[in-house]
Amino acid sequence: MKTPHAIVVPYPVQGHVIPHMELSHHLVERGFKITFVNTEFNHKRIVATLQNNQNESQINLVTISDGLTDEDRNDIGKLTEALISVFPIEVEAVIKGINGSNDNDDITCIISDIGWLLAVVGENIGIQTATFWTMGAGILALVSNITKLIETGIINPDATQERNL
Numbered sequence: 001m002k003t004p005h006a007i008v009v010p011y012p013v014q015g016h017v018i019p020h021m022e023l024s025h026h027l028v029e030r031g032f033k034i035t036f037v038n039t040e041f042n043h044k045r046i047v048a049t050l051q052n053n054q055n056e057s058q059i060n061l062v063t064i065s066d067g068l069t070d071e072d073r074n075d076i077g078k079l080t081e082a083l084i085s086v087f088p089i090e091v092e093a094v095i096k097g098i099n100g101s102n103d104n105d106d107i108t109c110i111i112s113d114i115g116w117l118l119a120v121v122g123e124n125i126g127i128q129t130a131t132f133w134t135m136g137a138g139i140l141a142l143v144s145n146i147t148k149l150i151e152t153g154i155i156n157p158d159a160t161q162e163r164n165l
Helices: 014-029 040-049 076-099 115-125 137-144 146-151
Strands: 005-009 033-039 059-064 109-112 128-131
Touching (some): 005 014, 005 076, 014 033, 014 059, 014 109, 033 040, 076 115, 109 115, 137 146
Parallel strands (some): 005 109, 033 059
């Protein structure tokens, strides 16, 4: 049986990268090979956190561009706008490079918390995708119920409060 090989692509900010790296280590313990894709900007942070003998040989660290030059990466709007134009192309190139070589096990799935990336790249390549939710349960409950909050009149479609609770 072939070794499952996942490509893990977190949204490139600390609260997303660290949980994805922790997930990657757990998957390695369960027999996966991992290609962890990170931005060049965040790569140094990840390398600094790796501990000796912690399955690094099973996690292949790959860097790609985030589409920004000297802009402030704390501006989530600018970062997301740049990522939308760059990430699908960059991630697809990494997958095709790995799957096109005879030296590696082919990528069998993409794991990410970037929904639009999963939809675009997964569909283009025809590869399985999995979403990894890195935020707290309260945010998940809120996001999952926005439609219900609008339908019941608690908030307007533009997210303004309709009535006092």
